[in-house]
Structures are given as C-alpha cells and as structure tokens.
Amino acid sequence: MSELLLRLEGVLGALLLRLWRRTLRVVALNQPPIGHPCVYALQHRDLLLLTLQRIDHDIAVMVSRSRDGELIARPLARLGFFPVRGSTSRSGSQALKVMVRLARERSLALTPDGPKGPAGSVQPGILQLALLAQVPIIPVVASASRMWQLDSWDLFRLPHPFSRLTAIYGPEIWVRSREDFPAAEEAIRQAWQNLQSTPLRQ
Numbered sequence: 001m002s003e004l005l006l007r008l009e010g011v012l013g014a015l016l017l018r019l020w021r022r023t024l025r026v027v028a029l030n031q032p033p034i035g036h037p038c039v040y041a042l043q044h045r046d047l048l049l050l051t052l053q054r055i056d057h058d059i060a061v062m063v064s065r066s067r068d069g070e071l072i073a074r075p076l077a078r079l080g081f082f083p084v085r086g087s088t089s090r091s092g093s094q095a096l097k098v099m100v101r102l103a104r105e106r107s108l109a110l111t112p113d114g115p116k117g118p119a120g121s122v123q124p125g126i127l128q129l130a131l132l133a134q135v136p137i138i139p140v141v142a143s144a145s146r147m148w149q150l151d152s153w154d155l156f157r158l159p160h161p162f163s164r165l166t167a168i169y170g171p172e173i174w175v176r177s178r179e180d181f182p183a184a185e186e187a188i189r190q191a192w193q194n195l196q197s198t199p200l201r202q
Contacts, residue, residue, distance in 0.1 A: 010074025017079060021052045023161040024144075028053060029198070030169040037135045038107055038172065041126055041188050042142070044114040045154040049142035052159065053167045054109075056080035060102040061109045062088060062095060082106065088125030096129060103133035112188065119154045120192065122185040127175050130184075136172035137184065139191035168195045 032038060034057050042050050060082040063073045073083040082102065086095025088110065099108055110129065112122040130137045143166055144159035159165050170191040175184045 006070065006074055009071060010078055013071075013075030014078035017052060017075060018055065020159075020161060021055055024052065024159060025164045026053055027164065027166045028169070029166070031167065032107075032138065032169065034058065034107070035105075036107055037103060037133075038138045039103075039126060039130050039133070039135060040107060040109040040169075041112055041122075041137050041139045041192075042109065043120060043154070043192060044111040044117070045119065045156050046140075046142040047111060047114075048156070048158055049144060049147075049165060050109075050140065050167060051076070051079070051081075053142060053165060054081075057107070058082060059107045059109050060084055060099060062086065062099065062111075064115055088123075088129050096125070096132070099129055100133045103129075103135050108133070108135070113154070117153045120189065122188050124181060124185075126188075127181045127184055130173075130175040131178065131180075136174050137188060138172055139170040139188050139195060140167060141170075141192055141195040142167040143196075168198050170195050 058080055061076060063069045063083045063085055064087065065085050069085065073085065076083050084095050084098050086093055088096045102108065110126045112126045113119055126137060145164040146160035147163065148158045150156040173184050173187045175181065
C-alpha cells in the first residue's frame, strides 16, 4: 500500500472511530487519572471497546510491525494514542526498551493474550515490562449494552452505535521480581474474571 493510501486510511479510520465514539454513552468505573504510571492489561477482544473509551488519553500502546499493525497504528496516532511498533516477547527488544522509557511520562497498555492467543492468556511480556518499568499492572475489561461478536479466535467485540459502553478498572498488581511472575499472571486472569462479573451501572 502506498504512503498516500496509508495516510488516507489513518485519517478516515480515526474520523470513523471518533464519530462512532460520539454515539456511545460511556461509563468508566475506578479509572485512574490520565497519565497515571501503570500498564493497563486488556484482553484482545476488548481492544476496540477500550480504544473508543480512551480516545485522546495519550496512552502508549504496543502495535506489531506487520502490515496489519501499520493499518492499526495510523488511526491510533490520530486518536491521541502513542503507538510503539514491535513486541515485548524478547526482554532485550527495542520496543520493550521504548515502553520502559515511556512509562516515566504516560500510561501504557498491552493485550497480554495477543496477537494470536489463546484468548484470556497472559504472556510474560507484560510482566517483564512492569518489572523493568517499576509500574503496576492494572487489569481492565469492557462491555457494551449491545454489541456484535466476531467469529474470531478472541471473539472480538464491537459496540452497536447508541449503546452504553462500560469500562471497569481493577486493582494494581505489582511485579517486584521475576519470582512474582506466576502469581501476577494468575492475579491478572482472576481480576479479569472478577471484573467481568461486576454489576454494571445503568
């Protein structure tokens, strides 16, 4: 795809998402202040829901270096996010180093079960990032009063226009050493489960 088409995709994609966001009634429960030093842990299926909820909040997000990643990164940048291209799968990766540096000035967000699953799993990259940056992990889930669910590995979800979108933020989970990895991984999964059963505000 040419640079011109990529720019056009970024502009139109961001415009569509901003218009979509204006139709939604958004509720956020226990959301930390904008810029709070942390790593938000969200499931891949909630990626669009939470993107719509956090537009213009200056959150650094990890986006793969693939062609699909390029199509995602362009609109995100125009929506007030800070895309970082790469992966946290290797402790010495350049992307991981960038995210650690950015943790001093903005919130971070990762999908620990992405990009290919299994759904609801927690890959070690987010634990490594939290350890190196010395910031807490905050699990978050989202749902909508009416939404479409795709037949994909993650059961990706899209809110209906004019529905209520609710995001629920959980407690901080700290990773002080590598010995904390198993407990932190289980705590993230348990928090997702608990948050999903939280009664939603009408």
